[in-house]
Amino acid sequence: MKIEIIVPSKQTYVPNQWRKVLHLFSLTGPAIAASIPSDVEVSLTEQSVDEIDYEREIDMVCISTMTSTAVKAYRIADTYREKRPDVKVLLGGIHASMLPDEAIAHADAVVIGESEELWPEIIADFRSGSMKKFYRCAELPDLCRLNPPRRELHAAKCLYVFNTIQTSRGCPYKCRFCSVHLFSGGKYRTRPVDDVIDEIRNLKGRYLFFMDDNPTGNVPYAKELFRKMIGLNKKWFSQVHISIADDDELLLLAKKAGLTVVGIGLESIIGDSLKATAKPKVSLEKYKENIRKLHKHGIIVLGSFIYGFDDDDEDVFERTIRFAQECKIDHASFHILTPYPGTAFYDQLKEEGRLNESLGWDHYTTRNAVFRPSGMNQDPDKLNKGILWSYREFYSLPSVWKRLKLNRHLPLYLTASLVFYFGTHKDERITERKEAKSLGLRVFLSTLEWAEKKILDSASSSLAKKRAAM
Numbered sequence: 001m002k003i004e005i006i007v008p009s010k011q012t013y014v015p016n017q018w019r020k021v022l023h024l025f026s027l028t029g030p031a032i033a034a035s036i037p038s039d040v041e042v043s044l045t046e047q048s049v050d051e052i053d054y055e056r057e058i059d060m061v062c063i064s065t066m067t068s069t070a071v072k073a074y075r076i077a078d079t080y081r082e083k084r085p086d087v088k089v090l091l092g093g094i095h096a097s098m099l100p101d102e103a104i105a106h107a108d109a110v111v112i113g114e115s116e117e118l119w120p121e122i123i124a125d126f127r128s129g130s131m132k133k134f135y136r137c138a139e140l141p142d143l144c145r146l147n148p149p150r151r152e153l154h155a156a157k158c159l160y161v162f163n164t165i166q167t168s169r170g171c172p173y174k175c176r177f178c179s180v181h182l183f184s185g186g187k188y189r190t191r192p193v194d195d196v197i198d199e200i201r202n203l204k205g206r207y208l209f210f211m212d213d214n215p216t217g218n219v220p221y222a223k224e225l226f227r228k229m230i231g232l233n234k235k236w237f238s239q240v241h242i243s244i245a246d247d248d249e250l251l252l253l254a255k256k257a258g259l260t261v262v263g264i265g266l267e268s269i270i271g272d273s274l275k276a277t278a279k280p281k282v283s284l285e286k287y288k289e290n291i292r293k294l295h296k297h298g299i300i301v302l303g304s305f306i307y308g309f310d311d312d313d314e315d316v317f318e319r320t321i322r323f324a325q326e327c328k329i330d331h332a333s334f335h336i337l338t339p340y341p342g343t344a345f346y347d348q349l350k351e352e353g354r355l356n357e358s359l360g361w362d363h364y365t366t367r368n369a370v371f372r373p374s375g376m377n378q379d380p381d382k383l384n385k386g387i388l389w390s391y392r393e394f395y396s397l398p399s400v401w402k403r404l405k406l407n408r409h410l411p412l413y414l415t416a417s418l419v420f421y422f423g424t425h426k427d428e429r430i431t432e433r434k435e436a437k438s439l440g441l442r443v444f445l446s447t448l449e450w451a452e453k454k455i456l457d458s459a460s461s462s463l464a465k466k467r468a469a470m
């Protein structure tokens, strides 16, 4: 039996030409593959870096969905059903799990929830010709029994500068706009430390991205993990809760284990908006103090902000940028509050008639306002313009220059700044260069473009060599 797994591409700020260099491989496909019984042959297509081969000889296709990729996933599923009636189509992942009745219109079966424990049943049903329409994970999988993700399935697709790993699932907070606790449960579950360490030891390359919502959610666990990571010579990034800096021992261990970049959910700087998140409340002064501590350890801080809570008015953009500058965070990502299906926030907006139901799921990227914000005269365009303004303001070249600090990982700081700069200014950057008044700026912008071309050329030739050697 042969199964093909497809992970539809996400829209990102990473310009297309950079994807083969910087692409962060999704763990989804390798994790699914690892739990499929070993007598089944598995292949994987990650659409961001690969074409889908609809002619491939397979018996079943497993297509993953997030809300933002659901339209693509359904299109792929429909194409299979039209071109390949011999192939069973399965949809799964967070979106299909929240809306299984919608997903089943495009598939033979929908897998609801974390799928690891369901595979023996799915395969047995396929073999006996008695597949069900819905497979539901009755109990969340025991993370002690996970097989390591089958990363070899996409090893030849891009340069793999960053490896990805997951140590935990689930979240004890129940933020009204978030689906994590609905999908992975309200209990924080961790993998055995030694399994994680074994997996890290087998990874090539120095950079590691933790696909966790908060790897320090269980402090004794995190301390043990970080202790054992010391000496593995990795540099790692993750989202973490700002409270990591409250515990000096934890922070020091994380640093010694290679912590290089943290993503901190600052969500909103407007007091009442914070009520919409269920995380422990942290004052703005405390944020500043903890960010200072992280900086003292040379750690790059990426703050992520959400706009569009009911208390956010039109000043929120400027105030947020000012706050980001005062905190001296190194990078920032800005998001528009998005009502994901299944959440209390989605139900509330639907009931209040504030959802723009003409916008498809492909707008649910946190870059588009899909509802009418009450603090901005119900005008979604104010949010759409505000987020773009924020990126351009935060990633203007003078602002990037001002934040440059020598005690932090310079190549990473510069690469991320350039990617954000190119990603958010792509339409104007040629005009900007041509119209630049000072010769210095014109030369600088041309040098940036020259550097970008050099890096991409060298990456293409390394990738070609890697493929030839495989």
Ligand code: B12
Residues within 6 Å of the ligand: 010, 011, 012, 024, 025, 026, 027, 028, 031, 032, 061, 062, 063, 064, 065, 066, 067, 068, 069, 090, 091, 092, 093, 094, 095, 111, 113, 114, 115, 116, 166, 169, 170, 178, 179, 180, 184, 210, 211, 212, 213, 335, 340, 341, 364, 365, 366
């Ligand atoms: C890491 C991560 C990212 C990385 C992804 C990197 C990458 N290349 O994959 C980055 C930072 C790029 C990212 C971006 C975004 N993310 Co994100 N991300 C996550 C995070 C933290 C972990 C995802 C992960 O890898 N999990 C590990 C893998 C193994 O689990 P999995 O994908 O769920 O797959 C399992 C099951 O779902 C199942 N499965 C999945 N598909 C299928 C298919 C079949 C057929 C079967 C049988 C089983 C199956 O099998 C796996 C094993 O059980 C989750 C939160 C979370 N805890 O899940 C949010 C999450 C997925 N992200 C979310 C969002 C909203 C986004 C963004 C849209 C917005 C944003 N936050 O910036 C963007 C996407 C950009 C876009 N334009 O579309 C939401 C999605 C909500 C929703 N309803 O869609 C989540 C759930 C976070 C949240 N707070 O709600 N994200």
Ligand code: SF4
Residues within 6 Å of the ligand: 171, 172, 173, 174, 175, 178, 179, 180, 181, 213, 277, 278, 279
């Ligand atoms: S937003 Fe973060 S803290 Fe809140 S439920 Fe989701 S993962 Fe947990």
